[in-house]
Structures are given as structure tokens and as C-alpha cells.
Amino acid sequence: MITIKYFASLRAIAEKDDDSLDIENPITIDQLSDIISKTAPKMGAIIREKKVMISVNQEMASADTIIHDGDEVAFLPPFSGGAK
Amino acid sequence: MSTTTDSKIRIQLEDFSVTDEIEAMKKVSRNIGGITTFLGTGREMSKGESISELNFEHYPKMAEKKMEEIRVQSIKDFGIIDMSIIHRIGPIDIGENIVLIVAVGEHRAETFKACEWAIAELKRTTPIWKRETTSTGEVWVQDTP
Numbered sequence: 001m002i003t004i005k006y007f008a009s010l011r012a013i014a015e016k017d018d019d020s021l022d023i024e025n026p027i028t029i030d031q032l033s034d035i036i037s038k039t040a041p042k043m044g045a046i047i048r049e050k051k052v053m054i055s056v057n058q059e060m061a062s063a064d065t066i067i068h069d070g071d072e073v074a075f076l077p078p079f080s081g082g083a084k
Numbered sequence: 085m086s087t088t089t090d091s092k093i094r095i096q097l098e099d100f101s102v103t104d105e106i107e108a109m110k111k112v113s114r115n116i117g118g119i120t121t122f123l124g125t126g127r128e129m130s131k132g133e134s135i136s137e138l139n140f141e142h143y144p145k146m147a148e149k150k151m152e153e154i155r156v157q158s159i160k161d162f163g164i165i166d167m168s169i170i171h172r173i174g175p176i177d178i179g180e181n182i183v184l185i186v187a188v189g190e191h192r193a194e195t196f197k198a199c200e201w202a203i204a205e206l207k208r209t210t211p212i213w214k215r216e217t218t219s220t221g222e223v224w225v226q227d228t229p
Contacts, residue, residue, distance in 0.1 A: 008213035009224040058146035081212025
């Protein structure tokens with residue numbers, strides 16, 4: 001099972017804070033976005049259009065990063081901490 | 085509100101004392117000759133709109149990890165003695181403290197450079213998000229200048 005986390009503006013789009021997903025074999029981020037698109041098309045489109053950053057186990061990932069059972073995947077909108 | 089100054093990387097709900105944080109960093113070494121601080125505070129106006137409240141959210145563990153990477157890189161690249169980075173989360177009123185960076189070094193030049201780099205890097209790499217509440221509603225800020 002993998003854990004999926006949504007932060008800030010993405011929670012409203014995904015309509016949830018987090019999610020979990022059973023995977024039989026390792027999958028890529030692209031494959032994960034296809035799975036997410038089936039239940040949350042808007043979220044899937046945002047991932048495919050690379051409007052968000054993605055981390056796997058709290059390290060930045062790319063489209064071909066492999067996700068394994070037990071991993072934590074997070075979708076991160078552009079950061080805005082700190083101060084101008 | 086009291087807060088511990090033990091850890092050099094902190095994300096916390098409570099306010100912090102700039103004086104206490106500087107004093108804590110002065111104890112790191114007797115060779116400190118220059119200290120540069122950056123303090124970010126809650127600004128009232130954003131894009132022509134008056135803000136009534138700010139709210140910060142972070143990705144626990146990853147945000148702390150990124151801030152520690154910034155600290156380590158600052159020491160390595162700029163030759164400063166040490167750095168502390170404190171960021172608040174949760175609701176923050178206008179004028180309140182948001183983020184503090186304290187860079188300590190033997191001389192001022194490297195601490196100025198390290199402090200400026202660190203706040204820019206924090207905004208670029210650290211998963212912290214700001215939500216502004218204005219008269220027209222709430223919006224997550226997504227620009228990173």
C-alpha cells in the first residue's frame with residue numbers, strides 16, 4: 001500500500017487530505033497519475049501538466065520515479081513560505 | 085509565549101523571540117564576529133488587497149529536512165560558523181513574526197551572503213504554503229519571487 005498526500009490548494013481539488021492505494025508491482029509517477037485520473041480527473045490533469053511538484057518519501061521526484069509498496073507520495077503546489 | 089531555543093531548525097506554532105534566538109546562536113562559538121538576521125513578518129497588503137489573516141501550512145519532516153539542508157549548505161558554501169532557521173505555521177496576524185534566519189560567522193561579509201541565499205532557497209525548496217484571507221475570501225499564494 002502507498003500513501004498519497006495532498007497539500008494546500010490541492011486538497012480542495014483532490015477533495016481529500018490523503019489517500020492510500022494498493023499496488024501489486026512498482027509503478028511510475030505517470031502510472032500513478034493515470035490511476036488518480038480515474039477517480040479525480042482534475043487532479044490527474046494537474047499532475048500530467050506538471051503544475052505540481054511531487055515527492056516520494058520526502059525527496060523530490062520526477063515523472064519516471066518508481067514508486068514501491070510502502071512509499072509516501074506527496075503532491076506539492078508551488079511553495080510560498082518565508083517572506084518576499 | 086516561551087519557546088525552546090535548543091534546536092537550530094524549528095517549525096512551530098508559537099511566536100519566537102528574536103533576541104533569545106540571537107543570544108542562543110552567540111553561544112555557539114567565541115569566534116563569532118558578525119551576525120546577520122533576516123526576519124519575515126506578516127504584511128497587510130498583497131496585490132492591492134488588504135489581508136486580515138495569514139495561515140501557514142507545512143509538510144512535516146520534509147520541510148524540516150529541507151531547512152536542515154539549507155543550514156548545512158550555508159555553512160559549507162559561505163564559510164559561516166552556524167545558522168538557525170525558525171518558521172512559524174498556523175494562523176499569523178499582520179505584523180507578527182513568520183520566519184527568522186540567524187547567520188553567525190567570524191566576519192560580516194559571509195553572514196550577509198549566507199542569510200540572503202538561505203531565505204531565497206527556503207522559499208524555493210521548502211514545502212511551506214501561505215494562505216491569505218482578504219475581504220474577497222481565502223487564497224493559497226502560489227508565486228515564488
